[in-house]
Amino acid sequence: MKSTAWVSRGVSLLQPSMDTKAPAAVAAVDAKPRGSAGAPAPRSTRERLKATLRRQNEALSPRALRRTLLDLQGMIDPNVSEVEGGRRAEAVAAWYAKATPPERHDCWLLMSEHFVADPRKAAAAQALYAAAIGTPDEAAAEVRLRRSTVSPRRRLLQRFSVFPGGIRFLVDMRAELLAHARKDQRLQALDVEMEYMFSTWFDVGFLDLRRISWDSPASLLEKLIKYEAVHDIQSWADLKNRLDSDRRCYGFFHPRLPDEPLIFVEVAMMDEMADCITPLLDEAAAPADLNKATWAIFYSISNTQPGLRGVSFGDSLIKRVVDTLKEELPKLRYFATLSPIPGFRGWLGKQAPQLLASLDNKQRDALRRVAGTAEVEPAQVLKLVEDPGTLGEKSPVRQLLLQWAAQYLVQGLTEGKPLDPVARFHLGNGARVERLNWSADPSGKGLKQSYGLMVNYLYDLKRLDKHRVMLMKGVVPASGEVQSLLG
Numbered sequence: 001m002k003s004t005a006w007v008s009r010g011v012s013l014l015q016p017s018m019d020t021k022a023p024a025a026v027a028a029v030d031a032k033p034r035g036s037a038g039a040p041a042p043r044s045t046r047e048r049l050k051a052t053l054r055r056q057n058e059a060l061s062p063r064a065l066r067r068t069l070l071d072l073q074g075m076i077d078p079n080v081s082e083v084e085g086g087r088r089a090e091a092v093a094a095w096y097a098k099a100t101p102p103e104r105h106d107c108w109l110l111m112s113e114h115f116v117a118d119p120r121k122a123a124a125a126q127a128l129y130a131a132a133i134g135t136p137d138e139a140a141a142e143v144r145l146r147r148s149t150v151s152p153r154r155r156l157l158q159r160f161s162v163f164p165g166g167i168r169f170l171v172d173m174r175a176e177l178l179a180h181a182r183k184d185q186r187l188q189a190l191d192v193e194m195e196y197m198f199s200t201w202f203d204v205g206f207l208d209l210r211r212i213s214w215d216s217p218a219s220l221l222e223k224l225i226k227y228e229a230v231h232d233i234q235s236w237a238d239l240k241n242r243l244d245s246d247r248r249c250y251g252f253f254h255p256r257l258p259d260e261p262l263i264f265v266e267v268a269m270m271d272e273m274a275d276c277i278t279p280l281l282d283e284a285a286a287p288a289d290l291n292k293a294t295w296a297i298f299y300s301i302s303n304t305q306p307g308l309r310g311v312s313f314g315d316s317l318i319k320r321v322v323d324t325l326k327e328e329l330p331k332l333r334y335f336a337t338l339s340p341i342p343g344f345r346g347w348l349g350k351q352a353p354q355l356l357a358s359l360d361n362k363q364r365d366a367l368r369r370v371a372g373t374a375e376v377e378p379a380q381v382l383k384l385v386e387d388p389g390t391l392g393e394k395s396p397v398r399q400l401l402l403q404w405a406a407q408y409l410v411q412g413l414t415e416g417k418p419l420d421p422v423a424r425f426h427l428g429n430g431a432r433v434e435r436l437n438w439s440a441d442p443s444g445k446g447l448k449q450s451y452g453l454m455v456n457y458l459y460d461l462k463r464l465d466k467h468r469v470m471l472m473k474g475v476v477p478a479s480g481e482v483q484s485l486l487g
Contacts, residue, residue: 045109059102069110071095075159076115076152086162093160093169101176105184108177112190115153122148153193167201167256170194175307195310202262202308204316207252209324212264214243220259224249227261227304230340232445237283242266246288250321252313262308263317266300269293269329273456274338275437277446296325298337301425315429322459335459336434340441341450343420344408348385352378355404366396388451389439402436405453406485409433410476418476423457430464431457432477436485 043055045065054061060068074080075088096104125141125148132141160166174194181191212220225233233239243249246269251261268280270288274297279285298321301314322335348355356378359367367376370384384397391398410433412419418427427433433455440446440454458479460467467477 045106045113058106059100060106065106065110068095068107069114072107072110072115072156076155082159082162085159086166089159089166090163093163093166096169096173104176105180108180108187108190111153111156112187115151115156116189117149117151124148151189151193153190154197157194157197161197161201167254168260171198171257171305171307173307174198174309175305178306178309194307198308198311202254202311202313204252204313207254207262207313209317209320210251210253210261211324212243212249212251212261214240217259220261223259223261223304224264227264227302228300229302230300231277231281231443238281241281241283241285244287246270246290246293248321248325250317250324252317261304263301263303263314265298265302265317265321267321267325268297268299269332270295270297273297273334273336273435273458274299275435275456276440277338277454278442280338290329291331293329294331295334295336296322296329296332298335299339314425318429318459322461335461337426337431337455337457337459338437338440339422339426339455339457340446341405341409341420341453341455342422344405344450344453345448347408347412347419348404349382351404352381355407356381359400363396363400367400370395370397385451388447388453389442398438401451401453402438403485403487405436405450405455406433406478406482409436409455410478410482410486413474413476416472416474423455423476426457427467427471427476429459430467431459432463432467432479433482434458434479435481 043051043058048055048058048062048065049069051062071088071092075085075092077085080088096107099107122145125145129138129141129145132138157170160170174191177187177191177194181187212224214221221239225239233242241247248267248269249264250267251264253259253261268274268288269290271292271294273295274280277299280297280299298318301317303314325332325335356376364376367381367384368374371380373380381397381400385391385401388398388401391401409418409420409423418424423433435456437454437456439452441450442452446452446454463477470477
C-alpha cells in the first residue's frame with residue numbers, strides 16, 4: 001500500500017520548524033492539567049511529539065520519541081527496497097534490545113497509534129463500494145475498500161520479519177506486550193495486528209511436524225523440559241521415560257524457528273484407556289508392548305510461545321499426530337486424552353452456595369451426617385472435599401464432588417463455550433467427555449486444580465463433526481457414564 005502522503009504528513013510534524021513556535025504556544029502544549037494529587041496527567045504520544053521537555057515518568061524525551069518515530073517510518077519508506085527496509089528494521093530491533101521496559105512501551109505506543117489507515121481514504125472507498133453493490137464494479141470496489149483499511153502498521157511488521165531473527169524478535173515482543181495491552185487500550189491495535197500477522201505466518205500449512213526422540217539434539221530436549229506446562233519434567237530420567245519405546249512426542253516447527261517447537265504433544269500407547277497419570281510418569285515402569293497397544297493416550301500438550309497466543313494450531317497437531325500414529329501403528333483403534341481440569345477448584349469455590357442449595361433432601365441429609373451438624377454451610381462442604389484421598393468409594397462427599405465436576409464440564413458454558421480451558425480445546429476439536437477419574441493426579445498441582453480429578457476426552461474419529469455441531473448448539477457431547485453423574 002502506497003503511503004507517501006501519510007508519511008509526508010507525519011514527517012512534516014517532526015521538522016525543526018515545529019520548534020519555532022511562539023514561546024506561548026510551546027508553553028500551552030507543555031502545560032497540561034494536573035491530577036487530584038498534583039501529578040501531571042499522562043500525555044498522549046501526539047502531545048509528547050509536539051513538546052520540548054520530558055515530563056516525570058515519561059521514558060523517552062520528546063526528541064528521542066521523534067527520532068524513534070522517524071526510524072520506524074523510515075522502515076516503510078516507499079522509496080527504499082525490501083532489503084534496505086529489513087536492514088533498517090534490524091537497526092531498530094538492536095535499539096529495542098537495549099531499551100528499558102518503559103522505553104519499549106513508548107515504542108509500542110508509536111507503532112500502535114501512528115501507523116493507522118487513512119480514515120478519509122477508507123471512507124471514500126466505503127462510499128464507492130456502497131454505490132457499486134449490484135453492479136459489475138462491485139468486486140473491484142470491494143478490493144479497493146479492503147486495501148484502504150490496511151494500516152501501515154502491517155507493513156511495519158512485515159519489514160521486521162525480513163531480517164534473520166526478525167520472526168523471533170516479533171514473537172518475543174508480543175509476549176512482552178500482552179500483559180501491558182490488557183491494561184493499556186492504546187496498545188490493542190498493535191496487539192490485534194500482530195495476532196493477525198502471526199495467524200498468517202504460522203498457518204499450519206507452513207509448519208513441519210517432527211517427532212522428538214531421545215536421539216534429538218540435547219538443546220531441543222532441554223526445551224521440552226523448559227516448556228512442559230502440564231506435568232513438570234523432574235529430571236533427565238523422567239524425560240527419557242516420556243520418550244521410551246511405547247511413547248511418542250511430536251511438535252510443530254516453523255522454518256524460521258527451526259530449533260524451537262511451537263507446541264508439542266506427549267502420547268502413551270496402552271492396551272486400555274488411562275485412568276491415572278502416576279503410572280505414565282513412573283520411571284521404573286516397563287514399557288508397554290506395542291503389539292498389544294490399541295489406545296493412544298494424549299497426556300500432555302504444551303504451547304511454548306506466549307507471543308503466539310490466539311494463534312490456533314493445537315487441533316491440527318492432534319489430527320496430524322493421529323494420522324501419523326495410525327500409519328506407524330495400525331493396531332491403534334482408540335484415541336483419547338488424560339487431561340487436567342484446571343478451572344474446577346476455582347469454579348467450585350464460587351458456585352458452592354448455589355450447588356448446595358440445589359441438592360435434594362437425600363443428598364443434604366447425607367452431608368449433614370458426614371459433617372455432624374444440623375445444617376451444612378458452603379465453607380463446610382469445601383472443607384470436606386479438601387482431602388479427597390480420605391474419601392471412600394461410597395462416600396457421599398466423593399459422589400457429590402464427581403457430580404459437580406460433571407456439571408462443570410458438561411453444563412458449565414459461557415457464550416456457548418466450555419468454561420474450562422482444556423475442555424474448550426478438546427471439545428472444540430470434536431472430542432467428547434468420556435470419563436472422570438478419581439485420584440488421577442495426586443500431585444500438589446493436581447489437588448490444587450481439581451482435587452486430583454482428571455478427565456478422559458475421547459476422539460471418536462467418525463463422530464468429530466457431529467460433536468462439533470452439538471457444541472455449536474450449546475450441547476456438550478458426553479458419554480452415558482458421565483451423563484449418569486448428572487442425575
